[in-house]
Amino acid sequence: MSSHAYDYLDGNAAAGELSKIFAVDVTAAEGQCAHCGAKKHFAEAHLYTQAPGVVARCPVCEQVLVRLVNVRQYVFLDMRGMRYLCLDTSQLQDSSRE
C-alpha cells in the first residue's frame, strides 16, 4: 500500500468548519449519497483537506458529497452530492450535555 492511498481523513475533521454554519452537530447526522444511494453518517465520509477547501467523498463510491470553501468572510457550500442529510435537533433544546 502506498501512503498516497491514505491521504484522506474522516468527516469528523470538517466538524469545526461546519459548526460555523450548522446549529447542530453534523458528524452524527445520517445522509444519503446522491450518486450511489449509500446511507452513512457524515463522520464516515472520506475527507480531503489538501484542496483550497475541504472535499467530503462517499466512503462507498468515492464520489463528491460536499465541498466547502472559505473566501474572506464567505463560505461556499456545495452539497449537490447528497440527496439528504438528516439532522438531530434535540440537542438544540438540551444544552446540558451528559
Place this chain on the structure above:
Amino acid sequence: MIWRVGTVVDLRDETATARTIILAVPDWPGHVAGQHVDVRLTAPDGYSAARSYSIASAPNSGGRVEITVERLLDGEVSPYLTRELAVRDRLELRGPIGGWFVWKPCQTEPVQLIAGGSGMVPLMSIIRSRAAVGSTAPFRLLYSVREPGAVLYRDELQLQADHERAADITYVYTRTTPKNWPRPPGRIDPALIVSATWPSKLAPTSYVCGPTSFVEAAAGLLIAAGHSPDKIKTERFGPTGDRK
C-alpha cells in the same frame, strides 16, 4: 460555534514527544468522551493556524479541558504547543466538536477500543469517563505503539489495570518491544484480533482511532472477524500525524 479563550493551568509531559495541556475554560459547555476541539494560534501579524486535537479528559463540570499533543518535526502548531507554551498562556478553542465518535455512560454493551499511536487520546477520555461514572460496561483496549517509550498515560493505565472490572489492555509494539515480550515487533494481525479483542458474537461497539492507514487496517480486521461495520466507529488523522 464560537471561539473561547482557555488559560493553561498545567502542563504534563507524557513521552519524549507528547505533552498534555490542561486548560481552564470558564464558559466551557461540557463535552462527551471522544469529542475534539479546534485550537487556533494567531501570530502578531494576524496569520493564524488552527488544528484539531482530541480531548483526553473525562467529561467534568469544572471547566477543565485536557488535550494531549504529539510533536511533529515539520509541524506548524505542535512544536509551539509542546515546547513554547507555558502555564498562564492563553489559547483559543472551538468546541466541543463531533457527536459521532463518542461514548456515553448510558452505553452498557461491551466496548472494544483500538488505538494506534496518539490515537489513544480520545480513547483515554472514554476510559476516564467510564471510571468516573462507575460504569461496569466490559472494556478491552488494544493499543499499538512503536516502542515502549511511546505509550501515553502509561502510569494511569497501569493503575487502572489493578482495579476490579478494569479495562483489559493488550499492548502491541511495532518496532521495539520490552525485554522478553512474547510477541515479536509487528503490526496488529488477525491472530491478535482473535486473542485480544471481544468476539463478534458479543456485538461490542468498537472505537478505532489512529493514523488513516492504521484505522483502515484495524477496521478491516474487525470486519473480517465478523464484526458489523455499523458497530465500528473510526476516527482518522493524517499520514503526517497532523490531527485531522
